[in-house]
Amino acid sequence: MSHPVNLLPWYHNGTLPEAERAEVAAHLESCAECRAELESLGDVRRHVHAAFESDAVPSPAARRRVMENIARASTRTQAPAVTRPRPTARPNPFGEALRAFFDLKWAPAAATVLIVLQAGMLTWTMRANEPPQPGVETPPGGIASRGGEGLGVPTARLHVVFVATATEAEIRTLLSQVKGSIVGGPTAEGVYIVEVLASDRERAAAKAAMLRERSDLVQSAEPLAP
């Protein structure tokens, strides 16, 4: 191998792919010139860090503005935030016309209506074949499942109690990991019915066990008796 000087910066920062790292390491054992170059890279890195770490930092106002942007976006069902840059550029009539064309203000509202209609239809379809669950109130027009037995998808239901500190986002992430969704609850005791994809009781029990492993989010999770 010729002198691998062009690879030494990444050998030094530890991001070189393994094959190249091994080649460079072998070369360094027998090349004093490259070892000296590698040593000098430490000095370069130290100077670069000294310079850049002392750069200016953003003001707290920037953070506030970002958080306000995403809070606004969240209340608008994840619609893109409008973060207008400082008006330094001259008006561009063509650009404005193009922006207006694609700025479909009615799109989030239309999407919401479609989702509500779809949820209603799914709930109606499921309930046609489903006996009421004693002790668990499913709110009228509440959260719809992905279809359940009514649409031929093998599913099972679990009784799940989440810890009080679990956030909605954390619960949503966890349920997506077990391919589950809340289809009923909570009861006065905080019990939710969670529907998961599972073809038999054994797999349902396994999914319940997966949920229980997240003790930071889940207080209890048990398959419903058939």
Add this chain to the structure above:
Amino acid sequence: MPDHELLAAVAAGDRSAFERLYERFEKRAFQYALSIVRDRFVAEEVLVDAMTSVWHGAARFGGQSQVSTWILGIARHKALDALRRKMRSSQDEPLEESGELVDPLDTPAQSAERSSTSDLARRALALLSADHQEIVRLAFFEELPYEDIATLLSIPVNTVKTRVHYAKQHLKRHLAELAPAETA
């Protein structure tokens, strides 16, 4: 929590995860933007715009690069856009030098101390071309893999390697030239 797990939580709509991600990257994204636009006000606009885009685009992150590369890439794209707007709107105004900026949050004593420890390196870096300054930041400060740098800058991997090599040589020379003057 690793960056990619944090970003996955952000993609699921977890705002507390986003706050942690913001804390992790605000300074790096801001300073990178500042190195491009050389205007503190504009760099903050870029930061706000870029991090808002991170929130909206988290679900689209494909994992082909490090999360830091992805976020810095968004900041770079926004910064270049801002720079183009700024240059169009004020062609006769010289750009501010980011190297001369003083953090208004610093006390005079803090500022002096920071200046004394980093002045040599800052002056040596300031003598590099903009391309060399940028690639030195990405390779030696952000410590990104060469493939990520190539993606970020949209240049071939071999160009990354040779550009880093020459930038480093120039920087070493400038450091050596400035060092005697510092100690004299």
